[in-house]
Structures are given as structure tokens and as C-alpha cells.
Amino acid sequence: EAGVAQSPRYKIIEKRQSVAFWCNPISGHATLYWYQQILGQGPKLLIQFQNNGVVDDSQLPKDRFSAERLKGVDSTLKIQPAKLEDSAVYLCASSPRDTGTSGSHEQFFGPGTRLTVL
């Protein structure tokens, strides 16, 4: 079974530029997550999708960050314009369990995209 795919793996941009990250979850996983992991910290959830609907985006800085999952499969996270403090690894994860159902809701992570903002 293929894992969670992310691209690009690395991206370097200058502040005020735009950037987009792509994620393809494990086949059949309805729940998809985007996390931001700043160096030396744990992952922070930015947004959670159930199919193509948003479950939680309370920690997404909506003035500059946006995310979509139009067909309920792959997803794109965009930053526009980027700031220096956006330098981080952006992780995508998926879960086979639908949000709102019982069970452990373990998440499977992709390799991440390392973003450097200069």
C-alpha cells in the first residue's frame, strides 16, 4: 500500500512570495490533516478535512494560508504572502477513520515539505 505522498520535498522562497504544497493521502482515507512543524517543536495542526469538508481550521492563519481538497482526495496548502516565521516543515497526514466515529483515529504521515523563507 502506497503511503502519503507530498511534494515538493524542499522549497526555498523569499518573503512575500507565494508557495503551494501538495498532498495525496493513502487511498481510501477520508480524513486529511495539514500540520506545521517548526524546528524543535511538535507538529501543530493547521487544518483537518473530512472528505472535501473542513472539520477544524481554528489554527490556520487565514489571512495568508489557505487549503483545499476539492474532490475529497488530494489537497493543496498555499501560503500567500510568506513570512520569515513560516519557515518550517509542512506535514500531511491521513486517517482511515472518519471524523466523528469511534476508534483510535491513528494518523499516517507523509515525509513533509521543508520550507525555507529568506
Add this chain to the structure above:
Amino acid sequence: GDSVTQMEGPVTLSEEAFLTINCTYTATGYPSLFWYVQYPGEGLQLLLKATKADDKGSNKGFEATYRKETTSFHLEKGSVQVSDSAVYFCALIFTGGFKTIFGAGTRLFVKA
């Protein structure tokens, strides 16, 4: 508010030493608890989990018990190997999967 607190690292041990990485949490309700591991240059991998009080998760010689009375989920291994060198993250996920919180991570170095 809800949170996960891990012991600060780095933790440096010699091979075959006993490992404990502390994790405590503050949460309303009864979340599921997880340990994830991140090896150098790789993504996060699930190490073990426990879904209710007194459950013990185990994998690859690692163990952790969900202690509701002390709100803890400490990770232990009886004899570490150099290959266990990694960053370990404690996490909780609330019932229904509506909210996920990770700890800051604890880096482990194991010397030969």
C-alpha cells in the same frame, strides 16, 4: 486548555540502558494516546497507542500505559539500541478524532 507535556531532551544513553520518556497531558474527556517516532531524515511513524485507561501499548520493545489517575503515558524500553536514536512525540487525539495535540518531542541519542 488541552495540552501535552514531554520531558525535555536531549536524552543521552548508552546502549542497553533503560529508557523512560515522560509524557503528561491535560484534557477534557478521554482521548486516545499515542507515541510517534521520527528517525533522522524520515517522517513521523506511529510507534504505539492506547485508547482507554489502563491500556498498555507496545511495539518494538517499547511500552506505555495509559494512566488516567496521573494523566500520564510514559514511554519505556528495557534495553535501548543505537538504532533507537530518534525524536519521540507524545500525542493525544480526542474522541471522534476532532482534535489532535502533539508534545514538543524528546530527542534520544544512544551511544554504542
